[in-house]
Amino acid sequence: MQPARQLVERISDGELRAEDLVRECLARIQDREGVVGAWETIDEEGALAQARTLDRESRRGPLHGIPIGIKDIIDVAGLPTRNGSPLYADNRAFRDAACVALLRAAGAIPLGKTVTTEFAYLTPGKTTNPHNPRHTPGGSSSGSAAAVVDGMVPLALGSQTAGSVIRPAAFCGTVGYKPTFGMISRAGILPFAESLDTIGVFATTVSDAALLGAAASGRAPASQLDVAAPPRLAVYRTDLWDRADDATRDTVLTAAQALREAGARVEEVPPHPDLRGLEKTHAMVMAFEAARSFAYERQLHWDELSPKLREHLQQGDAVGPEAYDKALGAAESGRRALNELLGFADALLTPSTIGEAPEGLDATGDPLFDRTWTLLHAPAVNLPAGRGPRGLPTGIQLVGPVRGDLHLLSVAAWVEERLSAS
Amino acid sequence: MQPARQLVERISDGELRAEDLVRECLARIQDREGVVGAWETIDEEGALAQARTLDRESRRGPLHGIPIGIKDIIDVAGLPTRNGSPLYADNRAFRDAACVALLRAAGAIPLGKTVTTEFAYLTPGKTTNPHNPRHTPGGSSSGSAAAVVDGMVPLALGSQTAGSVIRPAAFCGTVGYKPTFGMISRAGILPFAESLDTIGVFATTVSDAALLGAAASGRAPASQLDVAAPPRLAVYRTDLWDRADDATRDTVLTAAQALREAGARVEEVPPHPDLRGLEKTHAMVMAFEAARSFAYERQLHWDELSPKLREHLQQGDAVGPEAYDKALGAAESGRRALNELLGFADALLTPSTIGEAPEGLDATGDPLFDRTWTLLHAPAVNLPAGRGPRGLPTGIQLVGPVRGDLHLLSVAAWVEERLSAS
Numbered sequence: 062m063q064p065a066r067q068l069v070e071r072i073s074d075g076e077l078r079a080e081d082l083v084r085e086c087l088a089r090i091q092d093r094e095g096v097v098g099a100w101e102t103i104d105e106e107g108a109l110a111q112a113r114t115l116d117r118e119s120r121r122g123p124l125h126g127i128p129i130g131i132k133d134i135i136d137v138a139g140l141p142t143r144n145g146s147p148l149y150a151d152n153r154a155f156r157d158a159a160c161v162a163l164l165r166a167a168g169a170i171p172l173g174k175t176v177t178t179e180f181a182y183l184t185p186g187k188t189t190n191p192h193n194p195r196h197t198p199g200g201s202s203s204g205s206a207a208a209v210v211d212g213m214v215p216l217a218l219g220s221q222t223a224g225s226v227i228r229p230a231a232f233c234g235t236v237g238y239k240p241t242f243g244m245i246s247r248a249g250i251l252p253f254a255e256s257l258d259t260i261g262v263f264a265t266t267v268s269d270a271a272l273l274g275a276a277a278s279g280r281a282p283a284s285q286l287d288v289a290a291p292p293r294l295a296v297y298r299t300d301l302w303d304r305a306d307d308a309t310r311d312t313v314l315t316a317a318q319a320l321r322e323a324g325a326r327v328e329e330v331p332p333h334p335d336l337r338g339l340e341k342t343h344a345m346v347m348a349f350e351a352a353r354s355f356a357y358e359r360q361l362h363w364d365e366l367s368p369k370l371r372e373h374l375q376q377g378d379a380v381g382p383e384a385y386d387k388a389l390g391a392a393e394s395g396r397r398a399l400n401e402l403l404g405f406a407d408a409l410l411t412p413s414t415i416g417e418a419p420e421g422l423d424a425t426g427d428p429l430f431d432r433t434w435t436l437l438h439a440p441a442v443n444l445p446a447g448r449g450p451r452g453l454p455t456g457i458q459l460v461g462p463v464r465g466d467l468h469l470l471s472v473a474a475w476v477e478e479r480l481s482a483s
Numbered sequence: 484m485q486p487a488r489q490l491v492e493r494i495s496d497g498e499l500r501a502e503d504l505v506r507e508c509l510a511r512i513q514d515r516e517g518v519v520g521a522w523e524t525i526d527e528e529g530a531l532a533q534a535r536t537l538d539r540e541s542r543r544g545p546l547h548g549i550p551i552g553i554k555d556i557i558d559v560a561g562l563p564t565r566n567g568s569p570l571y572a573d574n575r576a577f578r579d580a581a582c583v584a585l586l587r588a589a590g591a592i593p594l595g596k597t598v599t600t601e602f603a604y605l606t607p608g609k610t611t612n613p614h615n616p617r618h619t620p621g622g623s624s625s626g627s628a629a630a631v632v633d634g635m636v637p638l639a640l641g642s643q644t645a646g647s648v649i650r651p652a653a654f655c656g657t658v659g660y661k662p663t664f665g666m667i668s669r670a671g672i673l674p675f676a677e678s679l680d681t682i683g684v685f686a687t688t689v690s691d692a693a694l695l696g697a698a699a700s701g702r703a704p705a706s707q708l709d710v711a712a713p714p715r716l717a718v719y720r721t722d723l724w725d726r727a728d729d730a731t732r733d734t735v736l737t738a739a740q741a742l743r744e745a746g747a748r749v750e751e752v753p754p755h756p757d758l759r760g761l762e763k764t765h766a767m768v769m770a771f772e773a774a775r776s777f778a779y780e781r782q783l784h785w786d787e788l789s790p791k792l793r794e795h796l797q798q799g800d801a802v803g804p805e806a807y808d809k810a811l812g813a814a815e816s817g818r819r820a821l822n823e824l825l826g827f828a829d830a831l832l833t834p835s836t837i838g839e840a841p842e843g844l845d846a847t848g849d850p851l852f853d854r855t856w857t858l859l860h861a862p863a864v865n866l867p868a869g870r871g872p873r874g875l876p877t878g879i880q881l882v883g884p885v886r887g888d889l890h891l892l893s894v895a896a897w898v899e900e901r902l903s904a905s
Contacts, residue, residue, distance in 0.1 A: 356584035
């Protein structure tokens with residue numbers, strides 16, 4: 062499927078009607094949904110009606126006529142928000158989440174709700190990896206990543222509490238962008254861990270990801286993503302480098318070399334002591350907060366929660382308030398450390414995942430390489446950059462400073478162009 | 484009404500049944516609600532049924548049998564969450580907010596929903612000041628503050644985005660406690676401004692406020708609030724001292740003197756340059772975020788929003804992303820400045836409000852003296868400490884370091900005891 066920016070241009074120029082674009086998406090879904098399983102709810106009638114309205118209007122905004130997949134923890138007025146759990150089968154949304162309303166104002170058309178893991182944690186839904194249906198698409202934004210890479214929609218919204226945007230983007234081989242924490246409002250979205258939950262986006266290009274991120278946050282989209290000079294990149298292996306498989310390490314180092322050859326200043330940076338172990342700090346914060354977020358479900362519906370979630374909530378009980386408060390303090394030190402590292406580089410270049418998408422549909426893979434950046438509230442972008450031993454995509458992750466989204470996206474666009482040429 | 488701690492003891496000792504306590508609350512409401520107007524919804528049957536269940540059980544937790552008022556932006560399963568807006572008249576909650584579920588687990592009984600201003604902003608509901616019905620109770624947690632001070636319930640939950648806990652507590656003359664940002668989960672609560680919204684509590688004593696704050700956050704309550712030695716207090720006039728009226732300034736300085744005489748080390752601390760103007764920074768952050776939170780209501784229900792809210796949302800549009808991002812950076816500097824100040828003192832002693840509750844019910848007063856501490860995520864306690872020229876309560880505010888809640892509450896309990904003796 063063409064990038065959204067080009068589709069919007071074609072609609073603006075009268076070459077394409079929004080209604081036809083919606084029908085094209087529906088046809089692709091019709092063909093492929095039986096294998097991919099990206100959708101929880103498809104609002105065919107609503108989407109077609111909105112498309113016809115938009116076709117009668119002049120350009121409403123930068124996403125005029127673009128169908129979008131919405132992760133099913135995000136409210137769309139009138140549709141159920143099932144949160145990947147049978148408990149919420151009948152939970153019809155009273156209003157649009159703020160980000161959905163902002164997307165409508167930009168001219169976007171919510172085509173339906175995409176499959177999420179249970180409460181955006183680790184227990185998978187029905188989605189498969191579009192490259193190979195025996196492999197996981199990653200999670201928790203499984204349906205959003207799969208729908209975009211499979212050409213069912215040009216854009217989709219997801220969310221990340223550990224690695225739920227970067228990981229499925231890497232496994233499915235598409236662009237995933239997790240903005241700075243708080244940039245996209247969470248009003249109308251199921252909370253899992255409040256100091257971590259971050260709304261993110263999936264797109265086929267960095268430019269599209271930037272467009273969707275801006276629109277969903279109520280900001281004007283940048284007209285262009287430019288860097289004044291080739292960027293300075295810090296290759297950051299982390300303390301977890303040994304946990305990455307050969308393909309992942311090769312993907313990162315090969316990309317680093319290609320970007321060096323393309324003119325970037327690329328240097329290895331040793332792990333910062335104040336970032337050491339933050340993946341464990343993240344896991345503690347996440348469990349402690351989740352143990353509280355789901356107080357209601359725990360009391361009344363414990364037996365209807367998945368074993369993985371139950372175990373996580375019990376881990377949260379074991380953390381204790383003192384360790385939690387200390388963990389938040391460690392996150393603050395980590396933020397200062399990241400700012401130090403990024404005083405000498407435009408972005409960190411680091412793995413997105415341990416490896417390519419694992420075989421099997423009973424798990425969604427490990428968010429190990431994403432936890433620290435989520436904890437630190439830093440913006441991050443996954444770019445597809447290689448293949449693993451099973452022929453599935455691998456990715457690189459670019460991490461920028463908190464609130465430095467626009468520059469990070471500009472760097473990512475530069476990298477994307479050089480990698481596609483290399 | 485007796486403090487909750489004593490009521491729980493009496494229930495535990497078999498001297499009081501939870502059902503009788505609920506009936507006592509209902510009787511007080513029956514008498515006074517026509518004047519005070521603290522309640523949006525009263526769940527008489529549900530509360531009595533829960534009380535009877537608790538009366539058959541052994542002690543469920545530290546709030547066993549205690550009726551609680553829940554601000555009507557906080558979900559209680561099965562009851563409407565009206566958010567102070569006719570738009571939400573039919574918005575029935577699918578589940579309990581996390582903090583409500585945690586309170587139930589502690590044995591508390593949600594008695595009903597207390598009146599909030601429209602979306603917890605400035606447009607008042609029907610509540611009056613229990614001391615004088617021609618005066619505002621303050622807002623936005625109007626019903627929660629009024630219900631507690633009027634003896635309708637021993638405890639209530641509120642929330643603060645600018646001054647919505649500390650201000651009504653000061654105006655109504657009761658203890659208000661705004662915990663560290665994030666301590667009480669916001670799952671199931673209407674967002675207004677995500678980086679500011681903080682759940683808080685109302686009680687008649689500091690000890691009760693600590694108990695409720697702990698239970699609502701899923702933490703074990705402290706058995707005692709002790710300080711090892713008389714505390715060090717920094718009298719902090721702020722740069723806004725001239726905006727406080729004579730009664731407020733007198734309340735703060737008289738309390739300072741009384742506490743000095745009681746053995747506290749009390750020193751004036753000049754305004755810190757990095758805290759200067761943060762009340763304006765707060766207002767920008769609040770408006771920018773609210774302009775996004777209410778994207779849905781703006782698009783579909785603009786004419787049904789109050790003029791004050793519409794103006795605020797338009798102000799939010801005028802802020803712009805660059806100023807907003809800069810404001811968040813200023814807040815981070817402010818947090819470091821507050822930590823510096825609190826390196827030499829246990830708490831700041833500062834005004835809660837400009838003055839006593841203003842006359843009239845068409846406005847809820849000014850949160851000026853609360854904005855900075857909300858922005859900085861610092862815990863704060865209001866203690867009643869004097870009277871204004873109209874005979875209405877004035878308060879002092881104690882502010883502690885982020886995550887230093889337990890020590891702040893211990894200091895506040897020390898101060899409360901000394902002030903009540905003076």
